[in-house]
Amino acid sequence: MTASSLLAASKIQRRTRSRLVSGTMSLLIAGAFLLAAVPLFLVVGYTLSRGVTHFSWIFFSHSLAGVPPSQPGGGIAAATIGTIEQVGIATLVSVPLGLAAAIYLAEYGVGTRFAGAVSFLVDVMTGVPSIVAGLFVYAFFVISLHRGFSGLAAALALSILMLPVVIRSSQDMLAAVPTSLREAGYALGLRRWRVIAFIVLPTARSGLVTGVMLAVARVCGETAPLLLTAFDNAYINTNPLHGQQSALPLVIFNQAQQAYQPAVDRAWAAAATLILAIVTLYITARLLARRRVGGKSG
């Protein structure tokens, strides 16, 4: 009698304790999630509030030429032109290459050792630090090919960073296309490459576009490789093939290190511009992805 009641008591005690532990851990885990989400709002919110107040017509239409760090004025015209050209060229280089490699991995190489190795190394390549991509383009393109600093060099460094992202997302999108669609094409007597070009790619189109947009959003804020390839320029240089070029991240980096408030204000304003551009890209990409799902079910 006493023994069994003791046992019951200890059971109840153990159960309340384990409930208590479980409740505490639940709180901690929810707290961890909040802790992870807080910096997002802090960083984005603070940057926008510091930056947007310095937006002006002059800020978007002028370069930094002849503007000393201690003086207000000047803007991001040269940087915006540079960023658009560099990211544009990087996209033109990495999308065809990345898409072709993804087609190989998803359509031709499935199950082969070689494709397995490439697919694995693509994942590894996402781990190449951006500064190393910049150093490589400097060592290879800027000094070994004697091309000097240019927007094109920056674009090449960015495309090294974009390539694995484009391949991985495209490979997933192509693999998601139902096999029955391919078989329908073969049954109509289509060649394999025509099935891929006219059936598989159009089916995966919006998914592919989403992947590319996310890759663009990821590289347009890259700073480290540009320091070693575009090298910044206070003046507007519209030619990406020749001469140093500015870029939005470079303006943020260089102005942030100045000891004068007007320069730091410019850094915040440029950072706010960059964040707004990236957020726009992200939202557009997600909306495209949603439409794809809606279209499938409808």
Next chain:
Amino acid sequence: MRFRDSSMTRSEPSAVPAAVSGGRRRHRGAAGDSVFHVAVWAAACFVLAVLAAIIIFLAWRAVPALRADTANFWTTTRWLPDNTPPAFGVAALAFGTFLSAALALVIAVPVALGTALFATEYASPRVGPWLGYLVDLLAAVPSVVYGLWGLYWLVPHLTPVQHGLARTLGFIPLFSDPRGVTAQPSRSIFAVSLILAVMIIPIIAAVSREIFLQVEPGLREAALGIGATRWDMIRLAVLPVSRFGLFGAVMLGLGRALGETIAVALVLGSSFSIDFHLLIPGKNTIAANIATQFAEAGPTGRSALIASGLVLFVMTIVTALLARFIIRRSGAQERSAIV
């Protein structure tokens, strides 16, 4: 010939139209097929070529500085490659790189695992992915913006924390403040590691989430069925199964932290010292050193920076290889930031 072989691994569909269509058309179509096949195969090879070219060109361009170096490259803490004679080494830089990354992991791993557990085990299946996207957005913020925010918001706001730590825990060498500098905003390795932690939380959380989703639902149901609380279920069913994969996720985060450049370059008050004082300004990392020294460096100086970059590349590639190997073995794929 080998291209045909590799396409045979799946059912060979082009055999059907070949049998139906006439000889001339069949020949033309076959040519299109093999051209296309070679083209996409070459694109896949290009990826391997880029990785190889990175190693080759960095090594080639690092040689002049390494030849000219009068100090031991591995053990010297000074970085004076443009002096005559040049004397430089990566010891202090490599130390700072590892210290900041290790500290960032200590901060990031519990938060990231908690985030992933919250999204998979607590939130409803409809809400979970959206919480994931929210954390993924952290990875979308460029590192230069983190650096700017770290320098002008975090470091000043961190002063009471760093000063408090130095006063209360100062008897531990890690938190000691021999020169009494933490009363002022301190661009320390601690501040840098906090920012690095914020930057690597999304990747660790995203991969961990995929790994937790791989755990069989039956295991969870069995645990709950025998009266386990939710935490008991996580502790007994979810964590033991995913332990191996989580190790890969952490390695992936480590690789990112090792290579992060701009946020460190902006926030850290750099010096070339090897010590464990976390709260006082100073120390440096390989990546940040490249970013800050490159513009003003001479030919030998840039070659020396390339040499240090090669060290960083090997470090991060080995980490990434290990991480990806482990993650593949555990059957999870990183699906973050992509739909």
